[in-house]
């Protein structure tokens with residue numbers, strides 16, 4: 001029974017959420033005899049990966065529900081935890097960051113301990129190479145999850161995420177993905193029309209994601225090779241999946257959305273490192289990819305992604321239907337459909353912060369005993385990104401069947417800051433020479 005607004009066990013906490021839902025649906029009669037449900041019931045959140053996104057998501061979780069507290073924090077490096085706490089304090093949220101030293105977990109293998117520290121929900125915002133392990137740790141501990149994109153960077157990770165999603169389902173846990181455009185009001189309104197057939201059948205789509213290179217972290221004395229790679233995780237394929245998986249996956253997710261989550265049959269692509277400096281910080285990632293996804297009946301989607309300095313930048317999707325076209329540019333706020341059912345998102349239409357909406361919806365679902373499960377389409381979007389990367393890395397035409405049977409793991413055999421990381425070798429397309 002809840003006595004002080006701080007449920008002592010997860011079961012009590014979840015029980016209270018179920019009572020709210022039951023009372024809301026069936027009226028006050030059902031609530032008679034039940035433990036009172038207090039608006040102050042606490043939802044304890046553990047943050048795994050306390051960098052920019054983890055800290056931002058923590059603030060959004062706190063703003064989503066007055067009962068949320070940040071209960072534990074986990075990062076490979078203790079300085080990132082301290083910086084995140086400081087930044088939440090600076091944002092005026094310090095009184096709800098209740099993370100004593102014993103609930104600050106550091107190390108690249110610390111997530112299971114952090115997830116088992118008594119929280120109810122987890123924010124997973126570490127490097128995506130670790131995400132499958134982090135998701136497993138969270139659902140094994142019975143936590144509701146906000147899971148940043150991408151959810152995995154290789155075939156083995158995809159299978160582990162699918163397993164964890166099924167555990168989450170069996171335990172009634174929420175699994176909300178960080179594919180933020182899915183929670184942007186103008187995108188939701190436009191894709192709803194696309195999927196309702198307002199443009200006829202979708203036959204083609206082109207997505208541009210043209211942006212600047214990210215920063216790097218210079219090596220400091222005393223860092224191991226592994227620490228250096230983890231600090232620069234975006235540029236290491238085993239940790240980020242390369243940028244088609246880490247960044248362009250946002251555009252790929254919109255392609256997946258427009259094509260109704262139906263998998264393509266084949267993908268071809270190119271990619272390489274045209275302007276990226278060959279320094280250790282820049283690891284083994286490409287700086288451009290262009291891929292073509294093919295569906296039956298000559299339907300196609302193309303993606304062009306690059307990170308070049310001092311060039312034109314763009315983030316636009318053009319969707320071609322048999323009876324109309326759509327243009328989506330979230331950066332510029334353009335969302336319109338042309339054709340017989342022409343439409344555009346109203347200038348004064350609501351545009352709530354999509355990152356905030358992710359957490360508003362997650363914590364509302366937890367409170368109301370409802371379940372959000374993004375797993376099917378989030379897994380599919382990430383698999384499409386792996387498909388594009390495989391096409392560009394190998395120079396081969398990659399089939400969906402190959403993606404589905406991919407079991408490769410990019411993780412090194414030993415995960416420790418003292419263990420050797422994988423060598424950063426830039427992939428060169430082409431078939432190996434015959435012996």
Ligand SMILES: NC(=O)c1ccc[n+]([C@@H]2O[C@H](COP(=O)([O-])OP(=O)(O)OC[C@H]3O[C@@H](n4cnc5c(N)ncnc54)[C@H](O)[C@@H]3O)[C@@H](O)[C@H]2O)c1
Nearest residue numbers: 049050051052053054075076080108125126127148149178
């Ligand atoms: N949805 C979006 O628009 C959006 C925007 C930015 C980032 N992201 C995603 O969020 C994730 C984090 O990105 P970021 O920009 O915050 O990067 P970041 O480098 O700022 O933060 C990542 C943090 O994870 C920590 N970390 C490394 N290994 C860890 C481990 N084994 N366990 C726990 N923590 C570990 C790092 O030390 C770092 O503090 C990425 O998956 C990224 O793609 C999504």
